[in-house]
Amino acid sequence: MIEVTDLYKEFNGTPVLKGISTTFEKGKTSMIIGQSGSGKTVFLKCLLGLHIPEQGEICFDGRNQTQLGIKARRQLRQEIGMVFQGGALYDSLTVEENIMFPLKMFTNNTSAEMLKRVNFVLERVNLSNVNNRFPAEISGGMQKRVAIARAIVMKPKYLFCDEPNSGLDPNTATVIDNLIQEITKEYQIITVINSHDMNSVMEIGEKIVFLKDGVKAWEGTNKEIFKTENEAIVNFVYSSNLFKKVREVYLNETK
Ligand SMILES: Nc1ncnc2c1ncn2[C@@H]1O[C@H](COP(=O)(O)OP(=O)(O)OP(=O)(O)O)[C@@H](O)[C@H]1O
Structure with a gap:
């Protein structure tokens, strides 16, 4: 957990996260949502150890990240897989080289062992025959799959995703959401996703943390979001007429 x-x-005396407490569980896809500027990226960067918080604790299965020594921090970093916004693949490396990169960096595995693992994760994200292609030679959806494959190649305990669906059409976005959720369950990973995409939130948000002006304004599940009377989350999620309608239908059907 x-x-x-x-x-x-805070940055230069301006508070961005103002005393947030929450938990993320194994085998669940948890989502951080909130308006632009609400602090989602800063929160994720704190989890990753890229920002040092002024106050508070982040415990990874009992290990307080802010108090770990260099060696333990490096160990923890290796247990975290990250899917960056836009995929962040290395353009000059092939798909195979991109995915192999963390293995080369952090393990002493032989080339044959690394290749076996690369092919295993490529198969897991339903990609084949793309080992020697460059990122520019595959579609945006395929690039996201490669980014997911790279994020899980080190068998992470924790998976953090920043806007994994940005730039994808709705169908491909749903496929990527489902893939992340399947992998989370299959390997019992603790997955935390930053998202703007309400479809994703409704589809795979097993836990949702809603940030507003750096404060946790609501938390719950994608089912609870339909029923909540919390004004802040209702205004945020149901700003679209379509979602207002969906909520009405859901509430009528479950009366
Ligand atoms: N390195 C930094 N230095 C100073 N201020 C920062 C820094 N990083 C973020 N901020 C500020 O923190 C606030 C929250 O930013 P953050 O990027 O976390 O928002 P967000 O919710 O992820 O927004 P978006 O959805 O647009 O990505 C913003 O006001 C931003 O300007």
Whole structure:
């Protein structure tokens, strides 16, 4: 479990995260949502250890990230897989080289062992015959799959995804969402996703943390989001007429 307690982060005296506490569980896809500027990226960067919070604790299965020594921090970093916004693949490396990169960096595996693992994760994300292609030679959806394959190649305990669906059409976005959720369950990973995409939130948001002005304004599941009376989350999620209608139908059907 990841336990975040009273997390506080400021920049030049301006508070961005104002005492956030929450937990993320194994085998669940948890989502951080909120308006632009609400602090989602800063929160994810704190989890990754890229920002040092002024106050609070982030415990990864009992290990308080902010108090770990260099060696333990490096170990923890290796247990985290990251899917960056836009995929962040290396353009000059092939798909195979991109996925092999963390293995080369952090393991002493032989070339044959690394290749076996690369092919295994490529198969897991339903990609074949793309080993020697460059990122520019495959579609956006395929690039996301490669980014997911690279994120899981080190068998992470924790998977963080920043806007994994950005730039994808709705069908491909749903396929990527489902893939992330399947992998989360199959390998019992703790997955935390930053998202703007309400379809994703409704589809795979087993836990949703809603940030508003750096404060946790609501948390719950994608089912609870339909029923909640919390004004802040209702205004945020149901700003679209389509979602207002969907909510009405759901509430009528479950009366
Ligand atoms: N390195 C930094 N230095 C100073 N201010 C920062 C820094 N990083 C983020 N901020 C500020 O923190 C606030 C929250 O930013 P953050 O990027 O977390 O928002 P967000 O919710 O991820 O927004 P978006 O959905 O647009 O990506 C913003 O006001 C931003 O300007």
